[in-house]
Amino acid sequence: MENSALPQLGPDQQVTASDLVRHFGLWQDRATRAPIYIHHRVRLRLVLLSLELMDSLCAPHVGHGLAGGGLIAPVIDAIEDVVVLFGADARVSHANAAARIKLGDGAQPTRHARTLSQASGIFLEDAVARVLDSGTGETLDLIPDRFTHRRLHARIDPLPDGCVLVAHDATAHEQARLRAAELRALERAIEVSNVASRARVNPRGYLIDPDAALARMTGATIDQLATARFLTLIAVGDRARVGDMIEYVSANSAAVGTRANLLVHGATALPVALGLAPVERGGRVEEVSVLITPAA
Structure with missing residues (x-):
């Protein structure tokens, strides 16, 4: 949403x-x-x-059944997926905030189901009528008028006094799947490059799931890295500055880059370039991702 x-x-x-x-x-x-x-x-x-x-x-409430919205409206307004309630007359009785944004004026109360989408509204209206008549749920895809390049995958289910449509952005899900595949490919490329490594640092400064590439670059084992703080891999003279930058990334949800010396086998200093970026979940930074490459 x-x-x-x-x-x-x-x-x-x-x-x-x-x-x-x-x-x-x-x-x-x-x-x-x-x-x-x-x-x-x-x-x-x-x-x-x-x-x-x-x-x-x-x-049940007089004049405020489920299909009419009533007391449940504030709850469905907080749902990020599109939710539209239809009365027994197949007209819109309530649409949540996501539906009003994605479907526009077609999601206004008393409008016919076909007004929700010019491209697929007729199919939607037929589906709503069948669900109301049969009491059996159906699925279909919608193309919102405001975002014609996107596709909403919708399911319509019966209610005691109407039916409900719940739709999620199938285009966004597909894009997320593709981004996840691209990220995994990038991670694998880093692992086999022999010239770069990556690190994930939790809020307490410890490494998360260190990989073979980081172990090769530091000369440590994966088991040793699994219990190590990231800053222990950095030369003493650079630790305060790198630590401040990690805190800055976490506090400001910003990406930054810097140079530092990485300790190899705990002793030899290897000049490296660091790229630090926030990993956000639930609207807050839960870890910091670090890309490590030898400096020229």
Whole structure:
């Protein structure tokens, strides 16, 4: 979901999936008072609710059934995927913030399903009618009018008083898959280059999953590197400066480059160029990625 579509949430209302697992008791208590929004791999994906709140959201209300939005509207507005509710008349009854951004005026209440997309609206309207008649879910792809170069993969499921469409950006998923494949190829190329290595540094300064390329460059074993702080690989005279730059990258989510001396076998100084960049998850920097190449 675009940042403009996100509700204004305080730090006590959102958490990464990893932090939720580590401190479940704390977040469970907070969920009894208000919904907790859970980020996974940077994206807002889930909401943790108390049973009482969930019952109140899902219980039938006069004029405010599930298909009408009602009390559940604030919850679906926080979902990053497109969510559109249709009433029994096959007209839009509520669209979440992501739907309003991606689908524009077609997602306004009382509009027909076909107005959600010029390119695929007729197919959508037919699918909504079939789901309402049969009570069986269907899937289809949508091309949003505002972003004709993108494709939304949608599923329509029945509700007691209508149906709901949930769609995710299939184009973004495919681009993410391609970027992940490219990154893995780059990592493999670095491993076999014999002239470069990479390091991942956690917030406490320790190396994360050191690879064979870093072991070759430093003369240490992978097991030795697995328990080492990154700065112990840097010559004493450069450690304070490199440490400050790691802190700067973490605090400002910025990428920087510098020169330093890398210790080989813990003693010989090898001049290297360092490239440092932040790795962000859940809107915060969780580690720093370092590219190490011998300096000319």
